[in-house]
Each structure stands twice: as C-alpha cells, then as structure tokens.
Amino acid sequence: MSWKTLKAWIEIQKIPRHSNDIFSCVLGAVLAWYHVGVFHWGIFLCALVAVFFIANGIYLTNEAQDYEGDRLNMGRIGGRGGMGLTTTGGTQVLVRGYLKREHVQVVGMLFFALAIPLGLIIQFVFHAPPWTILLGVVGMFVTYSYSNPPIKASYRGLGETFMMAGYALLVFTAYYMQAGPSWFPLIVALPRIITVPALKIIREFPDRAADEASGKRTLVVILGQGRMARVYTALIVLALIAFIPTAVVTRSLFAVLNALPAVYLVRSIVPMVRGRWHNRIELEQACSAGFIGLLLTPVTLTATFLLDGLFSF
Numbered sequence: 001m002s003w004k005t006l007k008a009w010i011e012i013q014k015i016p017r018h019s020n021d022i023f024s025c026v027l028g029a030v031l032a033w034y035h036v037g038v039f040h041w042g043i044f045l046c047a048l049v050a051v052f053f054i055a056n057g058i059y060l061t062n063e064a065q066d067y068e069g070d071r072l073n074m075g076r077i078g079g080r081g082g083m084g085l086t087t088t089g090g091t092q093v094l095v096r097g098y099l100k101r102e103h104v105q106v107v108g109m110l111f112f113a114l115a116i117p118l119g120l121i122i123q124f125v126f127h128a129p130p131w132t133i134l135l136g137v138v139g140m141f142v143t144y145s146y147s148n149p150p151i152k153a154s155y156r157g158l159g160e161t162f163m164m165a166g167y168a169l170l171v172f173t174a175y176y177m178q179a180g181p182s183w184f185p186l187i188v189a190l191p192r193i194i195t196v197p198a199l200k201i202i203r204e205f206p207d208r209a210a211d212e213a214s215g216k217r218t219l220v221v222i223l224g225q226g227r228m229a230r231v232y233t234a235l236i237v238l239a240l241i242a243f244i245p246t247a248v249v250t251r252s253l254f255a256v257l258n259a260l261p262a263v264y265l266v267r268s269i270v271p272m273v274r275g276r277w278h279n280r281i282e283l284e285q286a287c288s289a290g291f292i293g294l295l296l297t298p299v300t301l302t303a304t305f306l307l308d309g310l311f312s313f
Contacts, residue, residue, distance in 0.1 A: 008098035012091050014059045021055040022048060023298040024167055024192060028174025028185050034305040036179040042126045043177050050118040050136070051170065053111045054143055060108030062147040062154075063090050064101050066216070071095050073210035112140060128177045135173045142166045155216050160197035167196045188249065188305075190242035191258075192297050195265065198235035199294045201228050202268065202287055205277060229272040236269045236290075239297075246301060252308040257300040264293030 025047055033039040063070075070090040094101050119136040122128045145151040146162045153162040168186060171193070175185035186193070204211065204220040205228075212221045220228045240262055247255040268290030271282040 004098065008093045012060060012063055012093040012099065012104060013056055014091065017059065018052060018055055020295055020298075021051050021170065023295075023302060024170045024189075025051045025174045027189060027192065027298045027302045028171040028176075029178055030302050030306050030309075031171075031185045031188055032175045032178035034309045035175075035182065035184050038179050040126060040128075040178055043122050043128055046118045046122050046126070047174055047177060050115040050122075053115040053118070054140060057108045057110075057112035057115070058143045058146060060104050060111065061144070062108075063094060064105040064108065065147040065152070066090050066214075067094050067101050069207070069210045069214035069216050072213050073207055112144060115140065122177060129180050131181075132173070132177050135169065135176060139166065139169045139173060142169060154218065157217050157219055157222050160200045160219055163200050164193055164197045168193045187245050188301065189298075190245070191239045191261075192301065194235055194239040194242055195290075195294045195297055198232055198239065199290050201232045201235070202272075202290050204228075205283055206280075206287070225277060229275070229277050233269045233272045236265050240265060246304055250304060250308045250312075252304065252312065254304045254307045254311075257303050258297075261293040261296035261300055264289045264296065268293060 029039065029044050029047070067090075070092060073090075093099055094104065115136075119133055122136075123132045142162055143166050145153055146159060146166070147154045151158075153159050168189070171185050171189040175182065201219060204218045205225055208218070208220050208225065211218050219231075223231075243255075243258045243262060246258060268286045271277050271279065271286045276282045277286070
C-alpha cells in the first residue's frame with residue numbers, strides 16, 4: 001500500500017469528527033456515575049471502541065453513498081480538498097480517485113460488524129442490563145439507515161431526525177449500560193441532542209445546490225434556506241435554554257463551563273437572525289462557530305458533572 005493510499009484511508013475515516021461521538025458516550029457514562037454512583041470500566045472501554053467502530057462504519061458508507069453529491073459539490077466549506085473539523089460535504093477522497101467507492105462501502109460494513117462482538121461482551125461477560133443488546137441493535141440500525149439503503153434517511157428529509165435519535169440513543173445507552181433506565185441522561189443531554197439536528201441543518205446550506213442536483217432531499221433542499229434559517233435559530237435557542245437543568249441539578253459553579261459552547265452557538269445564529277446566510281463569509285463563520293459549539297457541548301457537560309461529583313462536599 002502506497003503512502004498516498006494509506007493517507008486516503010486515514011482521511012476518509014474523519015478521525016477528528018470521532019470526538020463528537022466519543023464524548024457523547026463519555027457523557028452518558030459520567031452521568032451514570034454522578035447520578036447513581038456506579039461505573040464499570042470494562043463496559044465503558046468496550047463501549048468506547050464499539051462507538052468508534054460504528055461511527056467509522058457510517059462515515060465510510062456515507063462517503064460511498066454520497067459520491068455523486070460530493071462530485072458536484074463545488075460550494076462546500078473547505079474547498080475541493082481535505083477534511084477539517086468544520087468542513088462541510090465529504091472528504092473528496094473518492095472524488096479524487098484515491099480509493100474505490102465499493103472498497104470504502106465494504107470496509108464501512110466491516111466496521112459495523114466489528115462492533116457486534118463488543119456488544120456481546122458487554123452484555124454477557126460484563127453482565128450489563130438486559131436491554132443492552134437491543135439498544136445496540138437499534139442504535140446501529142438508526143446509524144446505518146442514515147445514508148444507506150433501503151431507508152437512506154438523509155436523502156428523504158429524515159437525516160436530521162435520524163441524527164437526533166442516534167445521539168439521544170448513544171447518550172442513553174452509555175448511561176443504561178452502567179446504571180439501568182432513567183430519564184436523567186436525556187434531560188441533561190438535551191443541549192447535545194438538540195444541537196445535532198441544528199448543526200446538520202446549517203451545514204446543509206453551502207451544500208444545497210450539490211445535494212439537490214444529486215437527488216439528496218435534505219430539509220434545506222425541501223423547505224428552502226430562508227425557512228431553515230429560522231428553524232436553525234429556534235433550535236439553537238432551545239438548546240441554550242436546555243443548559244438550565246444542568247445548572248439546577250448541580251447547583252455548582254462548574255456549570256459556568258457550559259457558557260463556552262453557548263457563546264459559540266449564539267455566534268452561529270447571528271447571520272441567521274440578520275438574514276445574512278446568503279453571504280459566503282458569514283455563512284462559513286456561522287458553520288464554524290456552530291460546529292465548535294456542538295463539539296464543546298458534551299465536553300463541558302461532562303466536565304460539569306465530573307468536577308461537581310469529585311469536588312462537591
């Protein structure tokens with residue numbers, strides 16, 4: 001394997017984006033420790049690896065499924081090459097011909113399969129609660145169906161809903177494997193759950209033309225940028241309000257940490273409120289600020305509960 005090919009395989013896995021998934025899993029486990037006082041390292045570590053595998057599965061298969069749209073996508077943030085944290089569209093690895101589309105699809109499916117034995121270990125070796133396997137299966141189904149047939153949710157205006165459901169399931173399952181069922185992780189993680197579809201929406205703005213041309217019917221394609229700018233603003237406002245339960249539950253100064261993602265999320269809606277989403281520079285700034293806020297949200301929520309649990313007397 002040449003260095004060019006190896007580099008392409010590394011790039012297409014979108015490694016920096018895995019922080020988005022890993023910290024959501026960490027959040028659920030930390031909330032179980034904070035709320036119930038239980039924490040099983042074996043379950044936690046296996047879950048982290050399984051989440052990495054499942055995320056890799058969807059990143060790779062999504063890249064394969066989105067080939068036509070990526071080929072047409074000249075308006076993506078980040079230009080025609082490379083993949084950063086705030087880049088929209090795909091990595092362009094397939095478009096540049098560095099890898100074969102069918103190979104990427106197969107490897108993506110292998111990553112989904114690699115998560116299965118880890119789920120069995122969590123359930124039957126570490127004796128996690130009885131619905132662990134079922135939750136894992138549902139989570140994999142939702143994740144796989146985001147862009148893969150037969151459902152291809154992201155092509156039918158359902159991508160945002162599937163993403164929201166997937167991340168809600170991730171936080172809940174990470175908690176459930178440690179402590180059993182509870183509404184607590186879903187209430188606390190609401191800022192995380194709400195920002196996921198919101199950021200999906202804003203990142204569809206620069207990709208709208210390519211998505212429409214390739215038959216990918218995102219909400220921005222279906223309803224238009226003007227309407228979705230208002231929807232994005234409303235979702236971010238709801239996410240900001242949803243930070244309140246964390247402050248109420250912890251009653252701790254550590255909750256101030258959540259002001260950091262809040263600042264970025266507020267910055268992301270300014271062009272939307274001003275009707276400046278059609279301005280390329282301001283749209284790029286909004287996408288960048290929103291995505292940073294999205295990534296920071298599970299980090300600061302986790303830090304709030306972890307620090308409050310360690311240092312409260």
